[in-house]
Amino acid sequence: MYIIFFTLLLLINRHKIERGLDEAVHQIILQFGADRREDRLMDRIQHSEKCCGSMGPADWLKNSYIISLNLTNPDVLPCSCFDSHLQGNSSWCSNLSQLTPPHSWGNGSYEQGCKQQVSDWLQENALTVIGMDLSLVLIQMMQMALTVQLYQAFGRRAGLKGVSPLEEEEEKRRRRRRRRRRRRRRRSPASRTMPSRFLITSTWVITMTTRTTIINP
Template sequence: MKLEQKIHVFQFLLTICNCLYLILGASILGCALWILFDTGNLLRDIHSDELETVAGGLFLVGLLVLAVAALGYAAAHCQARLMLLLYMAFLIVLILGQLFISLVLLTSQKKIEGALDEAVDQMIISYAGGRDLTASDRLLDELQRTEKCCGRTGPDDWKTNLYIQNLTNQDVLPCACFNTSCPSGPGGEPPLFGASVGNDSYQEGCKEKITDWLAENALTIVAMDASIIILQVLQIILAVYLYKAVSQQSRVKGSRVLMEPEPDQTDPGPDLREDQGGFYGEENRAYWDPEPPHTESTGYPNAQNPYAEHERHGQGYNQMYY
């Protein structure tokens, strides 16, 4: 395969990898934004340094991935060796950063799980009841209704709720804890609460569901990091081959320039050269023609000794007097 064809193949493959890299980078950035700013997930209410480190790291990695993908496309298109070197350096830095994030997430999963348990307990304590529900209250109701669970470890966790503690009859649960229509509670409780005794409420706590949900999300993030790391390794390999091909092309062009002779500034040109039969060469040929003229047919004096005729006449003159 010719060198130009190799460069075009590497450019095409690197462009495809950069497109996939861009998609994965956008996914990582979206995952970070979901953890940091979405009020509809439990992670938003967790106060954990480890989780904040993971979320902030994913956000930074997502932004860098978008920038590096653009740099890689420009480097492949322009065949710029300096840009290719920067591209490979940034890829290596991103790989190290992603490995660090994955390591923190895997080693800190128990701490994050404990922080999540504390967040759920606090959500149960501050549940608003019949008053205006907050985003956390709606999230807790959605969790219990969807996963068919009640409380973190069981229905008894709701006895810590501040609103229920102020009721005369504290044997009530939120309507999200029932698998049927919410029964009416005694004492005129708000419609979001119902009597728990003998009214088909969920007896399983939500802790196991929350743990499984957290493990699935952590596994998703680690799988995304692993996929993007594999792609980054492939990008580095293609960038190295493209860099070598571009360097070889530059060396070939440089050797061709050195092999081409520089034009002689003192050379009068082909029209003025005598050895090539130029214009002036034809006119001046009589002055340097080595062949003497034929003396017998023309009667011209010998071109090699123009004084020979005069010498002959001089000898005859001398013979007349001697």
């Protein structure tokens, strides 16, 4: 149930999450070039989704390194913004020969921004998470129904109305203990001789009392 709650929370706040992602991408673009983990993530997104920047290549004009070059056009971009590029020591590429050193050479920069791809990715994965949540809920409901059926079947097999299987097992133990006590009493010599001895003694007392009464009226 907590999974469904967080999924619904994700859907309700999807626009806030998208705005947060936009801000995160904006900060990555501003500070790109230090070979950070965020830079590598941005490179993977641009390379795999064939996009550049958030809204387009012009977003990279806000980068601190690009600003230092005093460029008015996005002629220098991350190498991941190009369809193909030569491997070099720099993470920046350009398709202009006069700007190539110390940058690598790139060919065919992507014109589409990554914002829509990131939004589509979020929506697709949200639907995937919802589907997984519904599957888990369905499995839990099936397990609950199976447990109830097994419990009912075991109760009918026990044949005791209103008695749980644990109570029935405890009742069986009591019966077995009572039967063992009865068998011990039957097997005990004292239990067999005491009634006969008591009967003989009682008969002898009655006989002697009768004789005394007859002799001494």
